[in-house]
Amino acid sequence: MKKKIILAGGTGFTGEYFKRRFEELGYEVLIISRGEPHITWGNKVKIQQALEGSELLINLAGKSVNCRYHEKNKKEILNSRTETTNLLGELVASCQKPPKLWVNSSTATIYRHAEDRPMTEVDGEIGEGFSVNVATAWEEAFFSHQLEATRQVALRIAIVLGDSGGVMVPYSNLAKFGLGGQQGNGKQMFSWIHIEDLFQMILYVMDNEHLTGIFNSAAPNPITNREFTAAVRKAYNRKIGLPxxxxxxxxxxxxxxxxxxxxxxxxxxxxxxxxxEGFAFKYATIDEALEQIAR
Known part of the structure; x- marks a missing residue:
């Protein structure tokens, strides 16, 4: 019998990648989402049945932030994260054999706008504004569930780069059409992570059972927006990029x-x-990541 992985909100760019990679490793992957053919959020019985005896629960659920921040969208962005997290917490707590590990998505946007120094888990300064409020409420919802039998890890994920979707679609298209120059003054820092390294981080957390709490999921070499857009142009052989x-x-x-x-x-x-902890990045630099993505 295959070991189970539960992917909540697993139908997007990251979720689809995780599903494929876990299945390649021999796991059975069950997805919780808003619609068929997956387990739906309204079916608590099936969600609990899926959670029972599972190795890992990964929660990626949440409305995309790629929208205008008017009141309706802001409410949906917040509720889609906190309500699903609280529901999962309640159902995990009611399991007779709960998941061994629960990895909940968070965001690197929780830190303040930083051009002066890097933010770590220990000395990073939490920012202000709507996006930060969502991130803090999301983490508070997650850690409000104290689960004796389930280890909990929150990943503050930077911008995810991969060859099958996500932000690389618009960035690569801009570069190809000569519009891939810096955005704004280009000095803003761009923290990123290759999607394979993000997947490997989850495997690493699974294998190292002493790990709990908050982790920054970002490559060790952040760059400026100017450097990133230049690297994208280089990867797609475009010399000109209008800012x-x-x-x-x-x-x-x-x-x-x-x-x-x-x-x-x-x-x-x-x-x-x-x-x-000694985690080894496969794509530690932006050139290594973009070489794989462009290829």
Whole structure:
């Protein structure tokens, strides 16, 4: 009988990658999502049955932040994270044989706009504003469930890069059409992680049973937006990339129904805990990551 992995919110870019990789390792992967053919959030009985005896629960559920932050979307962004996390906590607590490990997604956006120094798990400063409030409420919901038989780890995930979706689709398209220059002044820090390293982090946490609490999931070599866009152009063999001033981004994000914060916030995040534990990155530099993605 195959060991079970439960992926909550597992139908997006990251979830689909995780599903494929876990199945390659011989696991049975069950997905909880909003619609068929997966287990739906409204079916508590099936969710609990899935959780029973599972090796790992990964919760990635949450409405995409790639939208305008009006009141309706803000409410949905918050509730889609806290309500699903609380539901999972209640059902895990009611299991006779609960998951051995629960990894809950969080976000590196929880830290303040940082151009002066990097943020670690120990000395990182929590920021202000809507996105930070969502992140802190999400973590509070997760850690409010004190589970004796289930180890809990929250991953503050940086921007995930991979070859099958996510942010690399718009960035690569901009580069290909000569529009892949710096955004704003280009000085904002860009913390990122290759999706395979994110997957390996979860395997690492599974294998090292002493690990609990909060971890920064980011590559050890963050770069500026200017350096990142230059690296993307290099990866796709484009010498020219027109820059986009802040006022241009304001217009563009309004038309595309998203927010400039996603591009202009300086996320300078270091994976200090993973590095101290000895985790080995496959894609430690942006050139290594983009070489694989572009290929």
């Amino acid at each position: 986009a001033a802040k006022w241009m981004l304001e217009i563009g994000t309004f038309v595309l129904r998203t927010e400039t914060e996603l591009l202009l916030k300086s996320r300078w995040v270091i994976p200090e805990r993973f590095e101290k």
